[in-house]
Amino acid sequence: MDKPKTADIIIIGGGVIGVSIAFHLARMRAAKVVLVERKQLAGGASGLSSGLVRMHYDNPIEAEFAFNSFDTFRYFDEIIGGDCGFVGTGFVRIPHARNQERLRANVGMLQDIGIDTYLISGAELGDIAGYLQTDDISIAAYEPQSGYADPYLTTVGIAQAAKRHGAQILQGVEVIGIDLEGGRVRGVETSVGYIAAPVVVNAAGPWGSVVAAMAGIDAQITPFKHQATLIETPSLVPSPHLTIIDRVNGVYLRPETGRLSLTGISGGGQNTEVAIDELDGFGETPIPQIELNTLERLYHRLPAVEASAVRKGHVGVEGYTSDGHALLGPxxxxxxxxxxxGLSGHGFKEAPAVGQAMAELILNGKAEVVDITPLRPTRFAEGQIYEAPNAYQ
Ligand SMILES: Cc1cc2nc3c(=O)[nH]c(=O)nc-3n(C[C@H](O)[C@H](O)[C@H](O)COP(=O)(O)OP(=O)(O)OC[C@H]3O[C@@H](n4cnc5c(N)ncnc54)[C@H](O)[C@@H]3O)c2cc1C
Structure with a gap:
């Protein structure tokens, strides 16, 4: 397809966030939507995401995004078309002992949103997943319907739906400059020429600061590495098994197809910062020490992992803001x-509702699906970072 010379709305970035914005804009009959991706769709964080689809959060805004996105994963074929690989495994969030009261408060907050979640005891968790070590757990939060999806299938599926609604998607085209005049955007300079447009959306994920800088904005998105490891599912463990985030040991686990399981460190610790000028060449090769550390953490919750072989691993990069929440808005x-x-570590499961909110804001002046004003990009300059009353430390 030829490169267009003009557009009504240009989206920079073909990750799950960019394609979701394109889909919702096109679905809402925005005139000429053009998405520009410098590599290929899902070529950034989205393609390497661990793909957990759960709704447990310690704050209402991320929970509302996850809740309002959930049906898109469950009913992908009806809403988007095709298969996103969603598997409803059930999900449990195991809190650190010091956070039990916060967990109780947050489960109440999540239930008020409408999320299907409730507290279970360690013994009840043992009944659901007898292969887990549960002696140290007094309460945990359970979501019977949550699970995981395939990030590549999800991103490409949403992009195809955006195209069917009329959006144009350019792959292998890099935005190298943003054209401004008199305090407003006029278009973008790309590796294959200029495209004029009155509206431009920065959906460049961990490269968000680089793209923002093209418009003279200091977005302060810090890229962090995130390593995931694929192991053989221990023979005593059913497949698919429960998806877990265990904050006592700082590890997560979900099944993968073909009697494999995917695991990684949860809650930081081993996720190292990547300098912006090294972002394009950062190593995707897994670090053996982090792999070992991940498996040691998992062993405390799933002793059977001792006999599991590691199949492979990868390192992706996530773009974090200083309060861990996205920059959404003008x-x-x-x-x-x-x-x-700046979707940080939760953009995959939230992408359907984030895309809808951005499309509503751009076309109608206000996001209806979720109130995104607390995540306005100006909040840091205003000294109004987004903080939840019962955030887990
Ligand atoms: C290992 C790992 C595990 C994760 N696990 C989970 C999870 O379980 N659940 C969850 O919800 N989230 C998870 N995340 C986070 C989630 O994947 C991200 O928040 C989400 O994918 C971000 O999507 P995005 O579209 O904003 O960014 P990206 O997917 O990075 O997309 C940005 C795109 O912009 C393109 N781009 C950059 N600069 C330009 C330019 N100048 N011109 C044109 N294109 C450009 C890039 O090539 C890239 O394709 C994980 C992330 C990683 C790395």
Whole structure:
């Protein structure tokens, strides 16, 4: 397809966030939507995501995004078309002992949103998943319907739906400059020429700061490495098994197809920062020490992992803001330039609702699906970082 010379809305980035914005804009009959991806769809964080689809959060805004996205994963074929690989394994969030009261408060908050979740005891968790070590657990939060999906299938499936609704998707085309005049955006310079547009959306994920800088904005998105490891599912463990986030040991686990399981470190610790100028060449090769550390953490919850062989691993990169929440909304001081970046460690499961919220904001002036004003990009300059009353430390 030929490169267009003009568009009504340009989206920079073909990860799960960019394609979701394109889909919702096109579905809502925005005129000419063009998405520009410098590599290929899902070529950034999205393609390497662990793909957990759960709704447990310690704050209402991420929970509302996850809740309002959940049906898109469950009923992908009806809503988007095709298969996103969603498997409803059930999900449990095991809190650190010091956070039990916060967990109780947060489960109440999540139930008020409408999320199917409740508290279970360690003994009840043992009944659900007898292969887990549960002696140290007094309460945990359970979501019977949650699970995981395939991030590549999800991203490409949403992109195809966006195309069917009329959006144009350019792959292998890099945005190298943003054209501004008199305080408003006029278009983008790309590796294959100029595209004029009155609206430009920065959905460049961990590269969000690089793209924002093209418009003179200091977005302060810090890229962090995140290593995931694929292991053979221990023979005593059923497949698919429960998806877990265990904050006592700092590890997560979910099944993968073909009697494999995917695991990684939860809650930081081993996830190292990547300098912006090294972002394009960062090593995707797994680090053996992190792999070993992940398996040691998992062993405390799943002793049977001792006999599991490691199949492979990968390192992806996530773009974090300083409060761990996305930048969603108009960029400060530039008419027509929007930010939908810095999704941190939760952008995959939230992408359907984030895309809808951004499309509503751009076309109607207000996001209806979730109130995104607490995540406005200007909040840091205003000294109003987003903090939840019962955040887990
Ligand atoms: C290992 C790992 C595990 C994760 N696990 C989970 C999980 O279990 N659940 C969950 O919800 N989230 C998870 N995440 C986080 C989630 O994957 C991200 O928040 C999400 O994928 C971000 O999507 P995005 O579209 O914003 O960014 P990306 O997918 O990175 O997309 C940005 C795109 O912009 C393109 N781009 C950059 N600069 C330009 C330019 N100048 N011109 C054109 N294109 C450009 C890039 O090539 C890239 O494709 C995980 C992330 C990683 C790395």
């Amino acid at each position: 960029a400060n001081g530039i008419d027509g330039f929007y930010m939908a970046t």
